[in-house]
Amino acid sequence: MRMGEGHMSEDKKMSDIERTARNWLQERGVTLQDIADLVYYLQVKYHPDLKMDDCLENVDRVLAKREVQNAILTGIQLDRLAEKGLIEEPLLSTIQVDEGLYGVDEILAFSIVNVYGSIGFTNYGYIDKKKPGILEKLNDKSSGMCHTFLDDLVGAIAAAASSRLAHRAANTE
Amino acid sequence: MRMGEGHMSEDKKMSDIERTARNWLQERGVTLQDIADLVYYLQVKYHPDLKMDDCLENVDRVLAKREVQNAILTGIQLDRLAEKGLIEEPLLSTIQVDEGLYGVDEILAFSIVNVYGSIGFTNYGYIDKKKPGILEKLNDKSSGMCHTFLDDLVGAIAAAASSRLAHRAANTE
């Protein structure tokens, strides 16, 4: 049971926004476990006794934040509209080819990383370059799907969860 | 003629992205003059001899930045898709009513303000609360149009142009 910030009492039903954000991640092929694997990848060197359950718990708590849910909904919506061709040119091509100078995908991602402070930025940058696990799959352009926003969102959720885990481990908040 | 950064030689045709960003602003009812008026409003107290031409020039230079163009295209596209009902719920309602906790409109705006450094943030926050000139018009919900992103983008362009003007006036870059 959650107590304190981000807390949701048992009798309050999850908000429509939170439920939709979690569903959309799943529909786009990203599970909580996929993101927890990224957290483990990032953090095990600093915490050799790290348990996967702690990774999962921290991902879950990041997803309980409204700012994070709003970024997820907006980014996945743009990916989907690009797949359907409902975005106008030249923005459509920019998103479809994940153009390196676009930057709006990174901007949405930072709004997620920021929620647990600046220490998450290096983790975000690192996995965005290395593309372990689910990030490699999302970057496979042969799937016919557009994940221009999703891959950055997923990396950012993992980075934010890593920051939260590091703060907890140090008992600082 | 422009020389140096953001420069575009006379014979280089404006990129498709830049031309579209400028057109979309116009189509949504925002002229360069409207934004220059905001710059004048923000800066005349610090520079009593401020000329409107300098305000216009600085707005023009902000619009020559690729990051700014990408934010404009993405934000206006989302406003338009919301008007057409092509965004899914609950994101559609969030954008249509300009929900105070959404925050993605501000995030896009900051990516514009950031281009000329942190000194622009207070100007952005200030006009966003005061809503002078074109910002009041964009916030008039009775128009039937959705300007959830546009009003923040316009305030941000004005704030960035003010920062640029302040740096120039101080001869610092």
Place this chain on the structure above:
Amino acid sequence: MRMGEGHMSEDKKMSDIERTARNWLQERGVTLQDIADLVYYLQVKYHPDLKMDDCLENVDRVLAKREVQNAILTGIQLDRLAEKGLIEEPLLSTIQVDEGLYGVDEILAFSIVNVYGSIGFTNYGYIDKKKPGILEKLNDKSSGMCHTFLDDLVGAIAAAASSRLAHRAANTE
């Protein structure tokens, strides 16, 4: 026992960093009540039944965040070193006169505002321009003290507490 993020149970002794950050604010003439007054100033128009106790509680919770404490310590330390002349030129003069293009004070402030998301930025910008209450006092250069960082930190804590309060009021986290 720890109950939720940022919370501190009665029997856990406050960390050295947290205690010092709170003490330094006090030593520089800023009380929790001063900051709560700013929150009230920013939020009463949206929440007519707003209680001062809620403002105080939200300020207290912002101060429990490690990122916030680190920004406070660093900013106040720089103010103090500038008063003592222990900063080297030309940085010393830049800080002593609160030079408008410096920007590092705003950067530290944003790291505080960010903790509760992008919706706090406009509140920060607004009070930074209007300078109500304690902010006016901190900007009085006749005191002989240097508050280049402190005034931005205080505005940022108030803005972050306002964001937290708004999220709570909407029951979103």
Place this chain on the structure above:
Amino acid sequence: MRMGEGHMSEDKKMSDIERTARNWLQERGVTLQDIADLVYYLQVKYHPDLKMDDCLENVDRVLAKREVQNAILTGIQLDRLAEKGLIEEPLLSTIQVDEGLYGVDEILAFSIVNVYGSIGFTNYGYIDKKKPGILEKLNDKSSGMCHTFLDDLVGAIAAAASSRLAHRAANTE
């Protein structure tokens, strides 16, 4: 005569702030070549014909920005004061041991990266984790020097120069 943003013609004397920022980097053991090497490391895979001269030129232009100079002066000043023990506890220890949860060093670094937009963040995060070249040297704690801020500043300058180079290569600004 000034030609374009950030540029400085030969007959204009460099501002005191810029000259000091460049000198302090040198005094702390970081040359323009060291930073250009990082740019080359980050960019050669995308631009196989990359010339070292282009890397140097882009680093030089990043250093011509006032926001960058202010961040450099503030960060190196804090490193130096920490070496001399002129920072008060518990901030002194936090900086001396480069405590992982501090985050203010990253915050200053982001203000540099931001100057050329969001695309620089992943480069920053990447080299911060990999620590090639000069970054490895700066992280060697056995030197007795404190480079808590400097290593992040140097990585950020390299990331910003990489963004500038990428924008130029694409002819976007």
